Amino acid sequence: MKLIGSLTSPYTRKVRVVMAEKKLDYEFVLENVWAADTHIQDHNPLGKVPCLLMDDNGSLFDSRVIVEYLDTLSPVGRLIPQQGRDRAATKCWEAIADGVLDAAVGIVIELERKPVIEGLPASDEPIAPNWVKRQRGKITAALSSMDHSLGDQPFCMGVNFSLADIAVGCALSYLDLRMPDLNWRSLHPNLHRLHEKLQERPSFTTTKPPAA
Known part of the structure; x- marks a missing residue:
């Protein structure tokens, strides 16, 4: 492959x-x-x-x-439950994490397309501040929801590592990479704890993106 x-x-x-x-x-x-x-x-x-x-x-x-x-190619480390409510819950975690990414990537593209740094030439269209604010609102609401749902559990789905943790971990790392001003850790200690644990896994350390 x-x-x-x-x-x-x-x-x-x-x-x-x-x-x-x-x-x-x-x-x-x-x-x-x-x-x-x-x-x-x-x-x-x-x-x-x-x-x-x-x-x-x-x-x-x-x-x-x-x-x-x-996940169907090998029985090693099954990441998605095969059926039932746990499967739906795992995919829901992935959906909200991807929603964070969709909003964050959209903001990054918008800001790169329309420079706002003083001294740079103005673009044809101004930044859409209300749109950016709306996307940031999606991110903060999703982070609060995920932090609450995680609670004191070791992983998103309870005691077992799953695709939910992978999706959330990748989303949080992207916020660190592209939106460091968000300072999500101080407001979401449960996500912070999970993220720190995930960064110790070889699958995360070997795929860490280069610094922006």
Whole structure:
């Protein structure tokens, strides 16, 4: 298998962490989807990473689709319950963590597209402050909800490490990378505790993104 992605994409990192936890072999292919010579649409018409190329030349895209498929490839370290309420709860954790990422990535793209640093030339359109505020509101509300739901449990789903923890861990690390001013740790001690624990796992240490 080949995984097309970038080192700073949190969605790609989620897939890489899952592959490490499942002990799956693959080739990692770096791709800059913003480059003029990108070929990502040869495999994903949406032009996004991550994208998984399988041995039969088929492709899967969207991190949630990819990780669900990967979890079926090996019984080692099952990350998603196979059925029932626990499965739905695990996927719900992933959904809220990905929602944090969607909002954060949107803010980063908006701010990069429309420079706001004093002295830089003005862009054609001003920053949309109300839109950015709304996205930050989604992030803070999601963090509060996750921190409350986690409580004093060792992991998101209780005593067992799962995809929920991987998704949350990747989201929190992305906030550190791109939105360090958010200072989420001081307001969300339960998430802070979980994040510190996750950073000790080899699957997280080996996929840590380069400094911004």
